[in-house]
Amino acid sequence: VPAGIDLKEEINKLRKEKNAVILAHYYQTAEIQDIADFVGDSLALAQWAAKTTADILVLCGVHFMGETAKILCPNKKVLVPDLNAGCSLADSCPASEFETFVKEHPGHTVISYVNTSAAVKALTDIVVTSTNARQIVESLPVDEKIIFGPDRNLGSYINSITGRNMLLWNGACHVHEQFSLEKILELKKQHPGAEVICHPECRKYIVEISDYVGSTAGLLKHVIKSSGKQFIVATESGVLHEMRKACPDKEFIPAPPNDSTCACNECNFMRLNTMEKLYNTLKYELPEIFVDEAIQQKAIRPIQRMLDISA
Ligand code: 13P
Numbered sequence: 001v002p003a004g005i006d007l008k009e010e011i012n013k014l015r016k017e018k019n020a021v022i023l024a025h026y027y028q029t030a031e032i033q034d035i036a037d038f039v040g041d042s043l044a045l046a047q048w049a050a051k052t053t054a055d056i057l058v059l060c061g062v063h064f065m066g067e068t069a070k071i072l073c074p075n076k077k078v079l080v081p082d083l084n085a086g087c088s089l090a091d092s093c094p095a096s097e098f099e100t101f102v103k104e105h106p107g108h109t110v111i112s113y114v115n116t117s118a119a120v121k122a123l124t125d126i127v128v129t130s131t132n133a134r135q136i137v138e139s140l141p142v143d144e145k146i147i148f149g150p151d152r153n154l155g156s157y158i159n160s161i162t163g164r165n166m167l168l169w170n171g172a173c174h175v176h177e178q179f180s181l182e183k184i185l186e187l188k189k190q191h192p193g194a195e196v197i198c199h200p201e202c203r204k205y206i207v208e209i210s211d212y213v214g215s216t217a218g219l220l221k222h223v224i225k226s227s228g229k230q231f232i233v234a235t236e237s238g239v240l241h242e243m244r245k246a247c248p249d250k251e252f253i254p255a256p257p258n259d260s261t262c263a264c265n266e267c268n269f270m271r272l273n274t275m276e277k278l279y280n281t282l283k284y285e286l287p288e289i290f291v292d293e294a295i296q297q298k299a300i301r302p303i304q305r306m307l308d309i310s311a
């Protein structure tokens, strides 16, 4: 990046020149969220990608989000600021092992969380996000046999609220598994009026003490409509930016992780994206996301099925 340039101004110029849109997830840094054309949860990012008329999509999030956009728009250029922005949850489900698991359990409908590689989506019947997982599971007959992967926490939460008995893949997110029950209860004592809200990727003991459980978009909607004034938020702390913008009179406290010496409630993958990298991505149109054509053709079906059910 040339010294002394105004990054915001250059990014604005480049996106206009190239008919590019910048889509950002709620876990991005505040400055990336503020410059994006659209900020949303995983479902909204996929919905947006499916309908945009832009020539170039820059997905500021993690790799599977870029891949999902590319699967939906194979003829568009999909760029990400850093190809190393992976996801520990997606990595906990290698496609070859998942394929064996599916083969070992014939007669099951395969539901995959969107936090998966394109190759895992190609083995899937319906993709879900945390916004629509309940709705999609409930849209299937009660006696349907279901495999749910890869997040065991989201899967067991959905089992508990729907009364289903889905067979779960044993995967998890390293950020959401880190929240400390003890420290959250301690915070609750200091702020007795505060609501605890969490993402369903959190462990069961965090879900059980939470007043509200939802996706990033769900959490944001909840704090806007709640009469509560203080919230202890158990998810990646990037989402607090939108919460504070939407509710300047309310207080948002990031839930503490077990290890207080690290910023473990920040997703190190999400935070690889920076304004400098975003500028370079727009300028050089790199790095680009590619998905093998055979995989793309299989993976688009379960994503489209999700979009149709949640429309
Ligand atoms: P949302 O779909 O709720 O935005 O979650 C994405 C994610 O990566 C959670 O860790």
Ligand code: SF4
Residues within 6 Å of the ligand: 062, 086, 087, 088, 089, 090, 115, 173, 174, 175, 176, 201, 236, 267, 268, 269, 270
């Ligand atoms: Fe993946 Fe967890 Fe990061 Fe979300 S917070 S992108 S699930 S590693």
